[in-house]
Amino acid sequence: MNVEKTAHTKRKPHAELRKTALSAAELILVEEGLGAVTARRVANETGCSVGTLYNIFGHLDGLICEVNLSTFRQMAEEASRTIRDLPESAGCEERLATLARMYLNFARTHRNRWTAVFEHRPQGPADQRIQNAEQLLFARIISAAGIDPTGANQAEADSLRMLLAAIHGVVTFAINRTIPPADAERYVTLIVQAGLRGYREMVDEGLL
Amino acid sequence: MNVEKTAHTKRKPHAELRKTALSAAELILVEEGLGAVTARRVANETGCSVGTLYNIFGHLDGLICEVNLSTFRQMAEEASRTIRDLPESAGCEERLATLARMYLNFARTHRNRWTAVFEHRPQGPADQRIQNAEQLLFARIISAAGIDPTGANQAEADSLRMLLAAIHGVVTFAINRTIPPADAERYVTLIVQAGLRGYREMVDEGLL
DNA sequence: GAGCAAAAATGAACATTGTTCAAATATGGA
């Protein structure tokens, strides 16, 4: 009843402020890194007070989680585009290698944002929405690789998930151990190829 | 001259305090995580003042780097032990798989300390000693795998380095995405086996 | 032992963090 009564008023009073605050935070993150994303700083850039920021997001962690979620969504979107543009003729290996290179490239192009996703550890349990988004992205990649993770393919999907973790490791090293760009692309591709081939060989030999 | 003159006095006046401070910091890290390692906290536990801590370590980052270095050294030591105890008959694959499992196990057993090594980003460039220790450990592992990273083996050693990055990625996921322990061991082993087999297959086919 | 200069330890003080909340302000309906 009162739900209806207030229906025609602003449902989300903070809607616009929320958006500009997130934009401001994102800009700071992009240009100066996670360390520069500060309550007062974001408030200044947004044109509101710290208090308002807390009214909207509860904690600064909440704001940062939201920014990270946006980063993750953008990456997922890029992955979807990559998957869509994959030639029909492409095999599993080529598909995954292309996606892996896209991942590396995203991390490179959006260094600060990508780093923030893994640097930021909110106290308390990890943000559920990011977890979900990650699971979804993984599932989409696995399905794009041509594997339906049900029944007998369960094990194969799990192995693929581990390959994704491996790719993440290589990208991490490529990002913050200053590996030459050309080499990084080669190695990211290599881990996909070697991982897949080895896995198949083992399956063929009845080892798995 | 004056070097000799002061030779019989304490060369490193802070030597003992330094050690107890590091122990204190390590204990806090182990029990409560990196976030709890605070200047005042360490000072209290050490039985000195914050000022003294800063006289010794310059910055808190310096202290934490030192603790991380100690973690790294302990891991390297464990790796050396693992390598030493490897049966003569063990092949490259078994050797690497054993080391990878050791790495996973170390990360599990020393969760907070292992996490701190990668969580902590000192402002300014990364600590050179940790970089060096890492390079050394990698070199030792690669040599233990039976590869001499000179001449024609250069490429093979580089690929192996990437395999190590991949292992790190899998362990990272295993640690903070709550993968069942049994599965983690299996997957860490799998990435080694699949990576190596695939790599060899590609070499055999003349693709590398 | 006394005296003294250099070294070391101290902790109050400062700047910056995240966070709170009583007070001020804006809003929208009667």
Added chain:
DNA sequence: TCCATATTTGAACAATGTTCATTTTTGCTC
């Protein structure tokens, strides 16, 4: 116009890393 409610505000608090004038200790010389 008035008022209840919702929203915004920013001073204030606790905790952080860091500094540095001051105090204390040390080790040598006489």
